[in-house]
Amino acid sequence: MLDLLNYDKRVKIFESLNCILCKEPCVPIARQPRSPRLLHCGSAICHECFEKEKSLKQEEREHKCDWGETCFYNPNFAYCVIDVLLQDCFTLSPILGGYLLMKPLVNPECPMCHDEYSNKDASKKAFFSLYAHYLMSQDSLVLSPILGGYLLQKPFRPECPICQDEYSDKVDNKKSFWLYCNHIICQECHLNFLCELPEMTRQLEEMDKSGYRFCDECKKLDIVDEMHHCKKCLLQLCGNCTYKNHRSHKAITLLQKEAGLMSHELCDLSISEVQTYNQLFSGLHKELSDGLQGFDQKLLKKKRDLTNASTFEDLREKHKKCTELKTDFEKCSEEYMPHVRKYEKRVKELMKTLDDDPN
Incomplete structure (x- = not known):
């Protein structure tokens, strides 16, 4: 089995999927020591480091940010990070200590509006945890002018618009309206992950090209x-x-498998490209031949019309037009012929290359 470190010293992992403190890769499951927890500042930290830091005084913590004490108030696991890791696109490399991209991955998208997150669009680039206290939909409420307020006009089930789990006023079931929802919306996203994704995709393509x-x-x-x-x-x-x-x-x-795929691809290329151009040129040459015959006949007719000139001035005018047409035809033909000869020469060179190739 190939040693990754010997493959390329520049092979990189997703740093955004590792804990910002212990640098260990997060695992795609909740309630484990390496499960990701989301800080208010937007960074991902493993559950073990989260609990350790949370137990310390603010000045003793290794993690320091502008959020201060409130940075550790979020009680939930970072399911948004877990959702990303659960995709069948990553592989954990014990050698490098992190995740590599194993298959192409498109940008994650908002589960509500389905817009892709972006590290360029300011409205879609930071991490934002969606609060679980949602407003009731308008069709569930009716305004009572007499009572001066809203009344419930049909049963209303408060639920997360993403996972459809019902919220409760009981804290013990983790569905309180004042707890955080475990998902993200498109106003913000995991900026570090999106910044790394294009580079990791290029790395995957480079590995693929290198065999x-x-x-x-x-x-x-x-x-x-x-x-x-x-x-x-x-x-x-x-x-x-x-x-x-x-x-x-x-x-x-x-x-053998790769050779078969590449051979099939080249056969498709031959059918779609070479035969297409062969048919195209055949059609063009036929149209050109028909056009040349038509032009020749009309030019001859113009030449015969010279005998019908009523005056010498009329004769000179008709002769001038015929001469100009003949000159224009010779000019465009001379411009066209080198391209035809060049194309013909290049095709012959390509054929010779195929004949000379021993493999």
């Missing part, structure tokens, strides 16, 4: 030349996982 893949089972990075493709399970696997779990399945090398 490295993640094993679909153990999630470790390996070189394509030493991996396999299980035809039964349709998985790309390292040699170890192939031997342990897929020995009885029909498998081919991942190199």
Whole structure:
């Protein structure tokens, strides 16, 4: 199995998915020592560090920000971070001590309006925890002019607009109106994560181009030349996982699989590109040939019209027009021919390159 550190000294992890204090990666589950907790300042901190810091006096804490004492008032886990980690796009690298992007990931979006979060749009860039105390919808209330206030006109179930869990006035079930909701809305978002995402996506693309893949089972990075493709399970696997779990399945090398995909892609290119241009040029040449014949006939007709000139001045005018048309035709033909010859020469060179290539 490939050692990531020997692959590239520049390989980076998502620092935004690690605790800001102990630097350990967060886990995608609540109520564990490494579960993410969200501070009021927007930073993610593991549950263990959160409880340790919270028990200290403000001046003794390692984490200091403008929020002061209130930074540790949020009682909930950072489910917004957990939701991100639960996507099947990350793999934890014990060697590097953090998460790597294993598959392409589009920007997370607001679960309410479905706009993507952005690290460029000021209205969509910081982290904001949505309070759980929501207003009733207008169709649940009716204004009573007599009583001078609103009355409930139909049953109303206060619930989170995202997870649809019902809120309660009981504190023990964690659904009090004065507790925080466990989700985020699009006014703000995890700025650090969004800033890292484009770079991590480029890193994934670089790994892919360099011939490295993640094993679909153990999630470790390996070189394509030493991996396999299980035809039964349709998985790309390292040699170890192939031997342990897929020995009885029909498998081919991942190199063969990649070669088949690339060959199919080139065949599609041949059909969609080369044949398309072949048909296009054939059609253009036919139209051009028909146009040349039509132009020749009309020019001959103009030349014959010279004998019908009523005066010498009329004859000179008609002759001048014919001469100008002939000159324009020769000029545009001379401009066009080098391009045709250049194209023909280039195609022949490409054919020779294919003939000379031993592979």
